[in-house]
Amino acid sequence: MKLKGKVFKYGDNVDTDVIIPARYLNTSDPKELARHCMEDIDKNFASEVEPGDIIIGGRNFGSGSSREHAPLAIKASGVSCVIAKSFARIFYRNSINIGLPILISPEAAENIEAGARIEVDLDTGKITELESGRTYQADPFPAYMQELIKAGGLIEKVKREVGQ
Amino acid sequence: MIKMGMTMVEKIIAAHTEHETVKPGQIVNARVDMILGNDVTTPVAIREFEKTGVDKVFDKDRIAIVPDHFTPNKDIKSAEQVRMIREFARKHGITYYFEVGRMGIEHCLLPEQGLALPGEIIIGADSHTCTYGALNALGTGVGSTDLAAAMATGHLWFRVPETIKFVYNGKLNKWVSGKDLILYTIGDIGVDGALYKAMEFTGEAIESLSMDGRMTMSNMAIEAGGKCGLIAYDEKTEAYLKNRAVREYTPYYSDPDAEYARVIEYDVSKIEPQVAFPHLPENTRPVSEAGGVKIDQAVIGSCTNGRMEDLRIAAEILDGKKIHPDVRCIIFPGTQEIYMEALKEGLIEVFIAAGAAVSTPTCGPCLGGHMGILASGEKAISTTNRNFVGRMGHPESEVYLASPAVAAASAVKGFITHPEEVV
Numbered sequence: 099m100k101l102k103g104k105v106f107k108y109g110d111n112v113d114t115d116v117i118i119p120a121r122y123l124n125t126s127d128p129k130e131l132a133r134h135c136m137e138d139i140d141k142n143f144a145s146e147v148e149p150g151d152i153i154i155g156g157r158n159f160g161s162g163s164s165r166e167h168a169p170l171a172i173k174a175s176g177v178s179c180v181i182a183k184s185f186a187r188i189f190y191r192n193s194i195n196i197g198l199p200i201l202i203s204p205e206a207a208e209n210i211e212a213g214a215r216i217e218v219d220l221d222t223g224k225i226t227e228l229e230s231g232r233t234y235q236a237d238p239f240p241a242y243m244q245e246l247i248k249a250g251g252l253i254e255k256v257k258r259e260v261g262q
Numbered sequence: 263m264i265k266m267g268m269t270m271v272e273k274i275i276a277a278h279t280e281h282e283t284v285k286p287g288q289i290v291n292a293r294v295d296m297i298l299g300n301d302v303t304t305p306v307a308i309r310e311f312e313k314t315g316v317d318k319v320f321d322k323d324r325i326a327i328v329p330d331h332f333t334p335n336k337d338i339k340s341a342e343q344v345r346m347i348r349e350f351a352r353k354h355g356i357t358y359y360f361e362v363g364r365m366g367i368e369h370c371l372l373p374e375q376g377l378a379l380p381g382e383i384i385i386g387a388d389s390h391t392c393t394y395g396a397l398n399a400l401g402t403g404v405g406s407t408d409l410a411a412a413m414a415t416g417h418l419w420f421r422v423p424e425t426i427k428f429v430y431n432g433k434l435n436k437w438v439s440g441k442d443l444i445l446y447t448i449g450d451i452g453v454d455g456a457l458y459k460a461m462e463f464t465g466e467a468i469e470s471l472s473m474d475g476r477m478t479m480s481n482m483a484i485e486a487g488g489k490c491g492l493i494a495y496d497e498k499t500e501a502y503l504k505n506r507a508v509r510e511y512t513p514y515y516s517d518p519d520a521e522y523a524r525v526i527e528y529d530v531s532k533i534e535p536q537v538a539f540p541h542l543p544e545n546t547r548p549v550s551e552a553g554g555v556k557i558d559q560a561v562i563g564s565c566t567n568g569r570m571e572d573l574r575i576a577a578e579i580l581d582g583k584k585i586h587p588d589v590r591c592i593i594f595p596g597t598q599e600i601y602m603e604a605l606k607e608g609l610i611e612v613f614i615a616a617g618a619a620v621s622t623p624t625c626g627p628c629l630g631g632h633m634g635i636l637a638s639g640e641k642a643i644s645t646t647n648r649n650f651v652g653r654m655g656h657p658e659s660e661v662y663l664a665s666p667a668v669a670a671a672s673a674v675k676g677f678i679t680h681p682e683e684v685v
Contacts, residue, residue, distance in 0.1 A: 115651065119630065120629040120630050124336070162648060166306050166405040167302075186454070187458050188403050191404060191405055192406075192407065192408075195411075242289040243289075253313050253314055256314045257313070259415065
């Protein structure tokens with residue numbers, strides 16, 4: 099599957115409290131969460147993001163809380179994929195479990211600028227800057243994770259298992 | 263074939279699978295002993311659980327649900343969320359559902375109730391589930407979908423982590439606590455210094471810590487990116503669990519020839535009380551270099567520092583003193599049992615006489631939920647675990663992390679202070 103979008107770029111250690119501040123966690127409605135996504139570090143994100151757009155972060159993206167509301171808010175805001183130098187482990191699990199594509203590519207995260215239009219091939223992990231044609235290769239997922247992604251997330255996998 | 267030594271986390275994981283040994287990097291499906299959710303994360307888990315088509319939880323005695331974040335309910339939406347989890351708990355006959363008045367802050371409550379035991383795998387849809395490492399349990403934070411899958415099947419996938427061994431040599435200085443050791447460690451290795459890894463806390467200084475101090479350390483393993491923060495079982499663990507443990511348990515020890523990703527040694531006699539400056543727990547400085555930052559609020563409590571030892575040390579400092587006129591000091595005992603014990607020991611009287619507010623257990627201000635939100639430009643010294651942008655309120659407020667001793671001393675002085683300046 100190929101994704102295309104404009105890049106929103108952030109630094110290292112983007113934590114779950116800025117992705118979705120706890121003051122909004124008295125609901126778990128993804129649409130409502132999306133309205134406040136990133137607002138403490140980027141007031142314009144929620145109004146400017148368009149379906150398909152891509153977030154690029156630095157090291158340790160999604161650090162902090164276990165709140166699944168963080169990847170849910172990102173997904174519901176229309177973001178098609180997150181690329182980072184590294185991800186915090188609970189955010190990584192949560193994204194895979196809910197079907198938000200995430201890719202690890204320190205080179206792409208370093209070099210691609212905010213506002214650039216890029217294409218991401220989820221099957222191969224190839225990331226292409228559409229204007230310059232420059233490409234980057236994301237790290238492949240371990241086999242187990244690929245299976246989980248193919249199954250459509252953890253709940254789909256559980257359904258299959260208990261259905262048997 | 264020669265059998266390689268294993269670390270304690272590898273042994274715990276292997277014991278919960280069909281494998282005799284496991285290796286770092288391996289992904290396994292493991293049995294879980296206890297599953298934990300709170301009022302923020304459980305509603306999402308219930309929605310996902312209902313999609314699985316499973317009509318009964320795998321074991322009603324192995325699930326704990328603790329509404330502690332926005333409780334006592336701060337608004338209508340929070341009340342609706344808690345009603346949803348309360349109804350789920352009733353429907354499934356969940357044994358360990360803790361209602362307001364009986365509940366506590368989850369990571370103070372589960373150990374106290376004997377629900378987190380050595381050698382167990384405990385998953386919680388709360389990142390500070392790593393607290394149970396102090397009890398030699400692989401406690402680790404997961405998401406709501408993980409919680410749903412585990413409630414349905416009793417199993418979950420885990421990547422076996424590499425282990426970093428931390429050795430704390432020497433004797434602690436006066437006023438230096440588990441909080442200072444873990445802040446110092448995070449300051450040294452950084453907020454992703456143990457990303458995806460198990461942290462193992464060892465050495466003379468760890469042995470000398472109380473269970474409360476050990477839980478403070480393990481609690482903040484996540485602040486270095488760690489999957490868990492394990493401590494070996496000893497006579498202190500045994501004494502703590504006597505009369506508490508609800509199940510039989512088996513502790514696991516690392517083999518002498520176990521392989522570590524890194525071994526890091528510290529001489530704790532060189533460590534003084536620490537303060538983590540905004541906006542990352544790694545921005546630590548010795549309190550003597552904190553520059554007397556003026557504060558508006560002091561928060562003492564939370565899953566990090568809401569236990570008896572924490573309250574005792576705060577009371578020792580506040581006894582006969584007054585909170586600075588420009589400071590609001592708010593104290594949160596971690597559980598009802600802790601609250602009652604503090605009452606019996608006269609600590610609550612000390613706090614109120616000093617001019618501090620004492621609250622029923624809640625996560626409240628730690629995550630900027632309620633009960634002590636900061637306005638723009640305000641600064642708090644707090645015994646909690648995170649000082650991210652907007653964590654305790656307005657995005658332009660600031661949180662400084664420290665021990666109960668430093669927080670109490672600072673509440674008296676009105677600026678960040680070494681406890682010896684007050685006592």
